[in-house]
Amino acid sequence: MVHGPWLSLLIWLPILGGVCLLLPGWRSAIFRRTFALAISLVALALSLWVWFHFQDGTSAMQFVERVPWIPLLHANYHLGVDGISLPFLVLTTFSTVLVILAGWRIIDYRQAGYFAAFLIMEGFMNGVFSALDGLLFYFFWEAMLIPMFLIIGIWGGPRRIYASFKFFLYTFLGSVLLLVALIYLGQRVGSYDLLAFQRAPLGLGVQIWIFIAFLVAFAVKVPMWPVHTWLPDAHVEAPTGGSVILAAIMLKMGAYGFLRLSLPIAPDASRYFAGLMVALSLIAILYIGFVALVQTDMKKLIAYSSIVHMGFVTLGFFAMYFMIGALTTESARMGVQGGVFQMISHGLVSAALFLSVGVLYDRLHSREIGTYGGVARSMPVFGALFVFFAMANVGLPGTSGFVGEFQVILSTWQASPWWSLGAALNLILGAGFTLWLMKRVVFGPVRSEAVARLPALDWRERLVLFSLALPVLVFGLWPAPILNVMRASVAHLVRQALTSKIG
C-alpha cells in the first residue's frame, strides 16, 4: 500500500495551475501555454505513477486519504481509488494534455482562460473519480459544471448560449435530486462515507426512491434516452476541447455513478428497475443509432454515436439481473467489465473523432458532411487516422472498441439472446453510420477546390492523433492491463450488486 497525498495532488495541482494562469502579469502567451501544458503533463505523470503503484489483486481502496472535513456532518475529505476509478483518472489527465495541445494555436480568444478552465475542470473531474465521501463526491460533481458552462459559453459556436444553458440546467436539475438522496443517506447512516452507504441495509421502498434520485442524475449525465437532448447541442456548440472532455470524461461520470452509487447502495432497487434500464439502453442503442444515421453535421453524428455506445455500457451493467444458471456471476462480471472497458475505449475513440472533426473544422470552418469529400487525397495521413478511429468506433476486432462491445454482447446472451441480438444489430447500424460518414468525408471524389487545397497535418496534430491511435490499437490487441486492474474491483462490485440488502 502506498501512502501520501497523491490523489490530492492530482486534484489540486491542476486547479492551482489554472488559478495561476488567470493571474495577471504573464510575459507572453507562449509562457502561459507552456505552463498549462507542463501542469497537465505533470498531472499525467502523477496519474501514471499511481497506475504503476496500484496493486491489482484487491478490491480494497488504495492511495486512501482521510481527514475530517466537516466534523459537524461527519463528512470526511476521503479519497481513494480502486480498479474501476483508476483508469478514469489516467483517462482524464491524458485527455487534458491532448485538449491543451489541440488548443495550442486554434484558440486565440482569451487563451489563458481557456486553458485555466480545462485545468480547473481536470482537478474537479479527478475529484469525482477519487471521492469516497458522498458530500465530497457531490461537491466535485457540481463544481465541474461551472468551467464546462464557461467553456461552451465563451468559446463555443453560434448557438453557444442556448447550448451552455441547456447543458447546465439539465445536469443541475438531475444533480439536485442526487443531493437530496445523499443527504437522506447521510442522515440515515450517520456519515457520508460512500463505503458505509454501500454497507448500510436499506428496505426496498427506500432503495427505490434513492435509485430514482440517482437515476435522474446519472441518466442525464450518461446520457440515456430520453434525457439525452442536451448532448447533441452541447457537443456541437462546444469548442473542440470541450467536446473532447464532454465525450471522453463527462459522459463516463454518469456510468461511473451507477457503478459507485446506484448498484452497490441500492442493489434491490437496481434489480427492480433493471428491466427499465435494459429497455432504455436498447432504445439508446437501436433508436439513436437510426437518428445518427440521418445526421448531416459531423459533430452531431459523433454525439449521437456516443449515446449509442453509452447504451452498451448501461446494458452491460444492468443485464446481470436477468441472468440465471451457473454462469451468472461469470457473465455478470464480464458484462460489467465490458461496460467499463467500453467506457475507456469510447473515451479514447470519441476524443479522437472529435479531434479529427476539429482538424477539419479548423481548416474549412464547417462541420457539414456535405462540405467535404475526398479528404484522403489532400490529407492522406489524416484520412488514414480518421478511418482507423472510425473502425474503432464501429468495434472492429483489433481495436479497443471491439473488446468492450464483444464482452457486453456475450454476457447479455446469458440474460436473453434477443437482447444480445438487438445489441449486436447495432454493430451493423454503427458500421452503417460511421462508414457512410467516412465514405462521404474521406473518400470519393474531391468535393471542392478548398478540399483539394487542404493543408496536411502539422506536427502538433499528428502528435495528438497518433498518441490516441496508439492506445486504441494496443488495448484492442492486448486489453489485459486494463482488465487486470479492474478485475478484483469488478468482482467485488458484482457481489455487492447481486446481494440483497433487505432484511
Place this chain on the structure above:
Amino acid sequence: MMSFSAVAPEVWIAIGVLGVVGFEALRAHLPEHVLKTAIPATALLALALALMEALFWNGASQGVFYDGTLVIDAFSRVFVAAACLGSLVILIYSIGDMERQGLGGGEYYALVLTATLGVLAIITAASLLVLYLGLELLSLSLYTLISIDRERVPAAEAAMKYFFLGAIASGVLLYGLSLLYGLRGTLSIESLSTGLAVTGAGAVLAFLAAVFVLVALSFKFGAAPFHMWVPDVYEGAPTPITLFVATLPELASIALFVRLLVSGLHPLVRDWSGMLIGIAILSLLIGNLGALLQSNFKRLLAYSAIGHVGFILLGIATGTRQGEIAAVYYTLVYVLMTGVAFGLLLAIRARGHDIEAIDDLAGLGQSHPWWSLLMLFAMFSLAGVPPFVGFWAKMAILRALLGAGLPIVTVFAVLMAVIGAFYYLRVVKVMYFDRTDHPVVARGNFWNVPDFILSLNGVALFVLGLVPNALWALCVWAVRR
C-alpha cells in the same frame, strides 16, 4: 460595571450618533474638509469599537440584564458582532458612492448608525417592548435612508410604499404582542415560552397572536405574500442604500424569528410551522419565478432575496434545532453573498451611471476580469453551486427539511433552486458571453481599502465553500440553549 458592559456596543454606537450629529451641528463653524473626514471617521470608529466590544464580550456577562429587557447569550454575541461588522463593511463600500452623489452628509451616517442600533436592540431583546422599539428604530431609519435622495422620484415612491406597508405591519405586530401580553401578563420573551396556554379559551387567542406575529415578521423579512415592497425598495433606493437594506435588516429579521417565534412562541410550534411552510413555499415560487422576468439587476436581486427568504423560512418552519441552525447559517451566508453582489455594483459603474440593467454588465469579463470573477463567485454561490458557500447554506436547509420528515418540500425546494440557477447564469452570461463596445468603468485605483475588503469578501465565498465547518460551527454555538 458589569451591567454597563452588557450594552457596550449599543453605547458606542449611540455615542457615534451623537458625535456625527454634533459635527453636523457645527457645520457652519468647521471647514468642509474637516467635516468630510471627521463625520465618516466618527461613524466608522463607533462601529469598530462596537465590534471590538462584541468580539471580546466578557464571558461572565452572560444573562438577562436591566429587569429582563436585554439578554446576552451566544446568539447575541454572534449576531451583534455580525451586525457591527456588516454595518462597518457596508459603510466602507458605500462612502465613496454616497460622496459622489452628494448624499454623504452627516444624516446618512447618523441614520446608518441608528439603524444598526435598532438591529442590535432586536438581537439582544429579552422583552417584547425592547424588541418592538428596536424594530421601529430600524424601520424609521430605513424609511428615511431610502428617501435620502430627495430629488429622486422612484426613491420617494419606494420609501412611501415601504413606510405605509411597514406601519401596518408594525401595527399588526403590536397587536399580536398585546395579545401575548394579555395572555401572560408579562413582557418577558422567555416567560412566554413556558406556560403559554395551548388548550382551552386561551388557545384561540394565542393562535391569533401567533398569526399576527407571523404576518408582521414575514413582512419585515420580505416573504411572500408580504413581499410587495421589496422590488420597489431595492430598485428605487440609491445602490449604497439598497446594499444596506438588503443585508442588515436580514440579520434583524432572523433575530426576530429566532427570539420571538422559535424561542418565545415555541409552545405554538404546531400552529405556526404549517403556516410558515406555506409562506416559505410561496416565497420560493414568487421569488424565483419573478426573478426570471427581470432585466433590472437590483430588481433581480430583490426577487432573488424573496426566494432566499423562502429557503431561510423553511429552516425555521421545521421547528427543529437543526432547522434553526440552518436558517441562521443561511442568513449569515446570504448576507456575505449579497454584500459581494451589491458591493460590486458600487465598485463598477456603467458608462458614467450606476449599474441598473443586467445588460450594463456586458463585457465585464474582459474589461475587469477580477471583478467579474468575484461576481461569478457571488452568482454561483447564490445559485447554490459548489465549491461556493451558498451550496452549504442550501444543503443545511435541505438536511433540516429531510430530518424533519418533509421530503416533498425538500424536492420542491431543490427544484426552485434549479429555476433560480437560470437567472444567476444569465448574469454570468452577460458578463462573459456577451461582447460589447461599451465596457463598464471601475472606480479609481484598485488598491484602495473598499476594493480590498470587497475582494476579501468575494474570496471568502470560495474559501468558506471549501472549509464550511467553522462558520457552521459558529451557528451551532450561537443557537445553543
